[in-house]
Amino acid sequence: MRMIFVNLPVKDLPATRRFFGALGFTFNEQFSDEQAACMVVAENIFVMLLVEKRFQDFVNGAVGDPEKDTQVLTCVSAASRAEVDEFKAKALAAGAREWKSNIEFGPMYGCSFQDINGHVWEMMHMAQG
Numbered sequence: 001m002r003m004i005f006v007n008l009p010v011k012d013l014p015a016t017r018r019f020f021g022a023l024g025f026t027f028n029e030q031f032s033d034e035q036a037a038c039m040v041v042a043e044n045i046f047v048m049l050l051v052e053k054r055f056q057d058f059v060n061g062a063v064g065d066p067e068k069d070t071q072v073l074t075c076v077s078a079a080s081r082a083e084v085d086e087f088k089a090k091a092l093a094a095g096a097r098e099w100k101s102n103i104e105f106g107p108m109y110g111c112s113f114q115d116i117n118g119h120v121w122e123m124m125h126m127a128q129g
Helices: 013-022 052-056 081-093
Strands: 004-010 026-028 036-042 045-051 073-078 097-105 108-114 120-126
Touching (some): 004 052, 045 052, 081 097
């Protein structure tokens, strides 16, 4: 089984953990410390939230500023349109910022927002049938 690890730089790790905890995500403490938090998205999908100094250890060049440039769109699937709306409402209540209006493309319905570090997240429901 393959696993996916998305790595994102963050400015304030405790605040970032609180933000994603408010959205219902949990953390694998075995791979977390004062410089990193391993956020569990699914059984084999994780987001490593790394303080910028620690993130710098893994990259060549400067760490980009997500407030100035969009670096990545991280999209998570949703089981229903209601889950999309609930997820976005939780994110905004926890301190996220609106990024784009909700989208509807045929059988796809989704939302997007910027987390407290400026990274763009999306949630998308794809109706089957």
